[in-house]
Amino acid sequence: MSNGKVWFITGSSRGFGRVWAEAALERGDKVVATARNPAVLQPLVDTYGRSVLPLALDVTDRAAAFEAVAKGREAFGRLDVVLNNAGYGQLGAVEELGEAEVRAQIETNLFGALWVTQAALPILRAQKSGHILAVSSIGGVATFPTAGMYHASKWGLEGLMDALSQEVAGFGIKVTLIEPGGYATNFADPSSIRASAPIAAYAPIKEQVFAAFASESLGDPQATSEAIFKVVDAAEPPLRLLLGATAVPMVRAAYEQRLATWDAWASVSAAAQGTRTDLRLPETFW
Numbered sequence: 001m002s003n004g005k006v007w008f009i010t011g012s013s014r015g016f017g018r019v020w021a022e023a024a025l026e027r028g029d030k031v032v033a034t035a036r037n038p039a040v041l042q043p044l045v046d047t048y049g050r051s052v053l054p055l056a057l058d059v060t061d062r063a064a065a066f067e068a069v070a071k072g073r074e075a076f077g078r079l080d081v082v083l084n085n086a087g088y089g090q091l092g093a094v095e096e097l098g099e100a101e102v103r104a105q106i107e108t109n110l111f112g113a114l115w116v117t118q119a120a121l122p123i124l125r126a127q128k129s130g131h132i133l134a135v136s137s138i139g140g141v142a143t144f145p146t147a148g149m150y151h152a153s154k155w156g157l158e159g160l161m162d163a164l165s166q167e168v169a170g171f172g173i174k175v176t177l178i179e180p181g182g183y184a185t186n187f188a189d190p191s192s193i194r195a196s197a198p199i200a201a202y203a204p205i206k207e208q209v210f211a212a213f214a215s216e217s218l219g220d221p222q223a224t225s226e227a228i229f230k231v232v233d234a235a236e237p238p239l240r241l242l243l244g245a246t247a248v249p250m251v252r253a254a255y256e257q258r259l260a261t262w263d264a265w266a267s268v269s270a271a272a273q274g275t276r277t278d279l280r281l282p283e284t285f286w
Helices: 015-026 038-051 062-076 099-127 148-171 200-214 221-233 247-264 266-271
Strands: 006-009 030-035 052-056 081-084 089-091 130-135 173-180 193-195 240-243
Touching: 006 015, 006 062, 015 030, 015 038, 015 081, 015 221, 030 038, 030 062, 038 052, 052 062, 062 099, 081 099, 089 099, 089 148, 099 130, 099 148, 099 173, 130 148, 130 221, 148 173, 173 221, 173 247, 221 240, 240 247, 247 266
Parallel strands: 006 030, 006 081, 030 052, 081 130, 089 193, 130 173, 173 240
Antiparallel strands: none
16 A cells, blocks of 8 residues: 655656656555656646646756755645656666766766755655665676766666665665666657667667667566555665666676676685774864
């Protein structure tokens, strides 16, 4: 049972954000649905009336994020689930990336989630409850060539939210990273995927990557809602949840490879410690 949760969802115009907003409303929850263009949220209002509050929000605008979160809290009296979903993928080999593209990727995928989270935390601490979700990716755990900047944004998000989970556990606040594998969302839309100007030398590796994924069966986004509900309704939700049948085997292989490398170089790592035993953090560290 949902017990009438109040959700704050970024990126509600399409993809997972729209799927989860509609599913939450369908089960009787209330949703603060945000998008850059709130007009695209009108169908939700037409169907669910006052159970949904549509708001314009560009998550890269910190002041706007604080304002939207405050409006959501004012409208429904509390916030139970804060779902950082807004984001997109920047494709391109590392050499191909332009400065503006790099900054925009981090501003949206990492800073956007940070601003919304910072805005929500005082409310959740006062409530002594709440659940912060951040949509990462299998690309926040494993990597693929020509997606380095996207990976950087998601790996940054993973570190941020992992540390956050430890900081806020004592306040009754839960944190979960959602890590989807390949899904048939609006990934071909320019608002979801952008590509850097190509350098011909990288064409072969791009072809290899495309060939490797072209035959993969994509997941159905509509099938993910039940998994999200199980997480937000759980008394002890996981810090990380992979979505999709191929995600766990792929991540397991990545971690097994890392462990094998660390083990192979363990003696070098240990020797790098040195032999001194008198080195400590300064008392004024904090």
